Amino acid sequence: MEKGKVRTFFTYVDERYALVRAHPAVKIVSLVVLNVIPWIIEAPVPLASFLTSLLLAAALLKAPLSKLRNYLPYLLLVAQAVVLSYVLGSRIPGNAVYIEFPWGCYVTDRTLLYMASVMLRISSMLVGSTLIFLSLRDTDVVYGLKSLGVPFAAAFAFNLALRFSALFLDDYARVRDAMLLKGAKLDAGNPLERAKLLSRTAVPLMVIAVRRMQDLSFALELKSFPPSGKRTYLHQFRWSRFDVAALALLAATTAGVVVAKMVSPLLSFPGWPFA
Amino acid sequence: MSAVRVKDLWWRYHTSREWILKGVDFEVERGEFVGIVGPSGAGKTTLCLLVAGVLSKSVKGECKGRVELFGKDALRTGVRQLSEEVAIVLQDADTQFVTMRVLEEVAFPLENLGLSREEILERVSEALEFVGMKGYEWKHPHELSGGQKQRVAIAAALAKRPRLLILDEATSDLDPLGKREVLSVVSRLRKEYEVTVMIVDHNTDDLVKFVDRVIVLEGGRVAAFGEPRAIFSRIEQLRTIGIRIPQPTEVAFKLGAANGGLPLTVEEAAKALAPLKERLCLLNGDAYESPSGCERLVSFTDVTYVYEDGTVALDGLSLNIRKGEFLAVIGPNGSGKTTMAKLMVSLIKPTSGRVEVMGADTRAVSPTMLFSKVGYVFQNPDYQLVCDTVYDEVAFPLRQLGLDEEEVRERVQWALASVGLTGLEETPPFFLSKGERQRLALAIVLAVKPQLLIVDEPTTGQDERNSRRIAELLAQLNKAGVTIVVITHDLRLVSEYAERVVVLNNGRLVTEGSTRKVFTEHLETLASIGLEPPPVTRLMKELVGRPALTVREVVLCERA
Numbered sequence: 001m002e003k004g005k006v007r008t009f010f011t012y013v014d015e016r017y018a019l020v021r022a023h024p025a026v027k028i029v030s031l032v033v034l035n036v037i038p039w040i041i042e043a044p045v046p047l048a049s050f051l052t053s054l055l056l057a058a059a060l061l062k063a064p065l066s067k068l069r070n071y072l073p074y075l076l077l078v079a080q081a082v083v084l085s086y087v088l089g090s091r092i093p094g095n096a097v098y099i100e101f102p103w104g105c106y107v108t109d110r111t112l113l114y115m116a117s118v119m120l121r122i123s124s125m126l127v128g129s130t131l132i133f134l135s136l137r138d139t140d141v142v143y144g145l146k147s148l149g150v151p152f153a154a155a156f157a158f159n160l161a162l163r164f165s166a167l168f169l170d171d172y173a174r175v176r177d178a179m180l181l182k183g184a185k186l187d188a189g190n191p192l193e194r195a196k197l198l199s200r201t202a203v204p205l206m207v208i209a210v211r212r213m214q215d216l217s218f219a220l221e222l223k224s225f226p227p228s229g230k231r232t233y234l235h236q237f238r239w240s241r242f243d244v245a246a247l248a249l250l251a252a253t254t255a256g257v258v259v260a261k262m263v264s265p266l267l268s269f270p271g272w273p274f275a
Numbered sequence: 276m277s278a279v280r281v282k283d284l285w286w287r288y289h290t291s292r293e294w295i296l297k298g299v300d301f302e303v304e305r306g307e308f309v310g311i312v313g314p315s316g317a318g319k320t321t322l323c324l325l326v327a328g329v330l331s332k333s334v335k336g337e338c339k340g341r342v343e344l345f346g347k348d349a350l351r352t353g354v355r356q357l358s359e360e361v362a363i364v365l366q367d368a369d370t371q372f373v374t375m376r377v378l379e380e381v382a383f384p385l386e387n388l389g390l391s392r393e394e395i396l397e398r399v400s401e402a403l404e405f406v407g408m409k410g411y412e413w414k415h416p417h418e419l420s421g422g423q424k425q426r427v428a429i430a431a432a433l434a435k436r437p438r439l440l441i442l443d444e445a446t447s448d449l450d451p452l453g454k455r456e457v458l459s460v461v462s463r464l465r466k467e468y469e470v471t472v473m474i475v476d477h478n479t480d481d482l483v484k485f486v487d488r489v490i491v492l493e494g495g496r497v498a499a500f501g502e503p504r505a506i507f508s509r510i511e512q513l514r515t516i517g518i519r520i521p522q523p524t525e526v527a528f529k530l531g532a533a534n535g536g537l538p539l540t541v542e543e544a545a546k547a548l549a550p551l552k553e554r555l556c557l558l559n560g561d562a563y564e565s566p567s568g569c570e571r572l573v574s575f576t577d578v579t580y581v582y583e584d585g586t587v588a589l590d591g592l593s594l595n596i597r598k599g600e601f602l603a604v605i606g607p608n609g610s611g612k613t614t615m616a617k618l619m620v621s622l623i624k625p626t627s628g629r630v631e632v633m634g635a636d637t638r639a640v641s642p643t644m645l646f647s648k649v650g651y652v653f654q655n656p657d658y659q660l661v662c663d664t665v666y667d668e669v670a671f672p673l674r675q676l677g678l679d680e681e682e683v684r685e686r687v688q689w690a691l692a693s694v695g696l697t698g699l700e701e702t703p704p705f706f707l708s709k710g711e712r713q714r715l716a717l718a719i720v721l722a723v724k725p726q727l728l729i730v731d732e733p734t735t736g737q738d739e740r741n742s743r744r745i746a747e748l749l750a751q752l753n754k755a756g757v758t759i760v761v762i763t764h765d766l767r768l769v770s771e772y773a774e775r776v777v778v779l780n781n782g783r784l785v786t787e788g789s790t791r792k793v794f795t796e797h798l799e800t801l802a803s804i805g806l807e808p809p810p811v812t813r814l815m816k817e818l819v820g821r822p823a824l825t826v827r828e829v830v831l832c833e834r835a
Contacts, residue, residue, distance in 0.1 A: 175658050184671075
């Protein structure tokens with residue numbers, strides 16, 4: 001491992017990324033807040049401002065922004081689906097109609113704004129969640145959820161799901177490699193054929209996962225899980241000034257957004273008073 | 276009072292009419308170290324899980340008989356209560372890692388038991404020290420080798436201070452050094468803490484050095500139970516069952532040197548064979564010449580490969596593989612063997628340097644372009660099985676090649692016959708046993724008729740019969756002109772079948788040459804990286820000054 005790198009759930013990140021050192025509760029609360037705010041905001045301009053602020057804050061905290069590039073293909077896939085569904089299947093009235101289809105759907109100025117809103121909302125959630133997940137370790141999930149009042153068994157189950165999703169990704173990569181070595185053209189050719197070939201990976205993945213789950217249940221039981229009596233905890237996390245400030249900022253932002261949504265039309269669609 | 280008492284134990288899964296265990300009876304004394312051997316499907320894992328008290332409560336099935344664990348009825352006492360007495364380490368180290376750092380993994384059961392933070396820290400530190408993993412507290416499972424992961428699993432078990440430790444093929448994925456390390460840790464554990472140990476392992480060469488008694492399971496029954504010397508004297512019976520005989524025992528048996536019982540270790544065999552020393556001679560079997568004139572199939576030129584996390588898997592490797600060779604790649608866990616194989620099939624591209632396969636630079640070709648020439652059989656066959664029937668599985672790559680159905684049928688039948696799976700064409704692949712799935716994975720690759728066949732750990736976790744079957748098949752293919760590259764920790768397989776050996780360590784080429792040369796002239800180099808040639812090699816070196824590669828060589832020489 002390179003010096004100065006910390007292993008989190010899915011990757012290695014620079015230990016200078018401030019969120020890595022944050023209290024687990026801060027990470028869990030951030031994850032919730034960054035996924036709730038885009039649902040409260042409706043209008044495209046405030047959503048774009050929120051996304052920009054998020055990226056700026058991430059840069060200030062020395063987040064590994066370059067890792068976001070790995071998620072671009074997924075974002076593009078989602079964007080493609082959003083564009084297609086809005087263009088071909090929506091009937092949103094607006095000030096100007098740009099295209100009309102024989103099946104009764106049409107594209108107006110409002111359609112484009114709605115489309116932009118949805119894409120910005122998804123982008124904000126994806127970017128926000130990724131930035132938090134890049135800093136997340138298993139102890140964070142367990143201790144974070146526990147400090148928010150979630151029972152240990154439930155917090156640990158959530159943590160296990162994440163732990164095993166990392167193993168599942170490893171398994172998927174191996175099955176995919178095996179398919180390539182059997183001549184399956186997974187990277188070229190007809191998308192339908194490729195999807196059909198990829199669907200075959202479900203068979204070994206399912207079998208391997210079931211076997212793993214069985215072994216895991218034996219291993220957990222023999223590790224005295226779930227605990228029957230009072231459970232103790234190895235780690236003790238202390239609240240730093242950064243943690244308190246981060247929580248205060250998250251609370252203030254959430255409250256601000258809720259209040260703004262209630263008292264002003266700025267955050268509601270389409271987001272400007274002249275609409 | 277005994278530690279474990281099993282009385283007339285029967286078990287079958289609710290999905291099966293067949294009993295897996297059929298009236299098993301045995302008793303293990305406190306502080307005893309007991310080995311369990313038997314062919315695949317003999318019921319070893321089922322027995323371990325029943326003794327640990329988990330199977331009957333977690334899986335639907337029918338159970339008859341009695342299991343007592345330190346006087347408690349293990350079949351009826353809660354797992355939570357039993358878990359304080361017994362710990363189990365399974366084969367798949369990854370599955371057992373329920374947290375993401377060594378420290379937390381070892382502490383996890385202690386936290387569940389509600390121990391104080393101070394006591395947890397003390398026990399974790401002690402357990403890690405004991406297994407030689409102190410200093411690794413903050414490591415992630417990805418950063419540990421297979422051997423290290425298993426040692427962490429043992430530390431987690433040990434920290435609970437159990438009275439019974441069960442290792443179910445926990446060492447089968449480990450390199451020889453890792454295996455020896457784990458066995459000596461367990462042996463020390465038993466001596467210092469009086470822990471009772473039960474261990475399942477196919478590798479009897481190592482097992483006999485540590486265990487007090489051996490249970491031989493066959494078809495769900497105890498075929499034999501006793502001291503290793505008594506058990507391994509029943510050579511013919513064990514061979515019929517399909518159990519690997521320790522090489523020193525085999526040599527002594529063949530030479531008729533069984534005065535006062537057959538020897539189990541190299542040291543014992545050296546003593547037992549000393550009177551025959553003058554008559555011992557070895558057949559010089561080194562007819563192998565490096566085929567320097569033959570066509571070069573693969574070449575590595577100053578190849579370095581660095582993984583995303585910065586791990587240098589290969590570091591300046593230069594090597595040629597020639598047509599028709601049977602090459603073994605050996606080295607400790609994490610030495611770069613599998614990376615080397617992945618580079619040969621273009622699954623990964625070198626970070627620097629050049630890999631050429633049949634004249635093509637692998638940077639310029641995809642795995643799908645190479646698959647008809649280079650076959651790769653994974654260590655775990657399950658990753659390769661994606662179809663509904665055995666027939667479709669073998670036909671899959673052939674259909675990708677665009678062959679007509681008549682030729683597909685012919686090749687499928689030929690490949691299945693080659694691996695002994697004829698008649699199972701319509702069976703779903705996951706209904707096959709592990710040994711059969713391994714052979715099916717081989718058939719999938721064979722059907723394509725590649726010029727180069729790379730096989731990753733073909734005998735890991737396989738019983739003696741399956742291991743030999745696979746090795747014989749590889750030898751036959753090699754005779755038919757297929758170049759074989761086998762990645763393995765099984766040095767008995769290497770010495771019996773491979774013509775040439777490449778030794779890797781830390782991504783670098785340590786040495787290479789004919790198997791005899793490497794196992795004869797480079798013993799110190801091998802020892803420095805924890806590799807030990809098979810017992811017969813060391814035994815003959817000690818007795819006649821020259822190593823033998825196989826038991827057959829010794830016997831032939833004696834008769835000659």
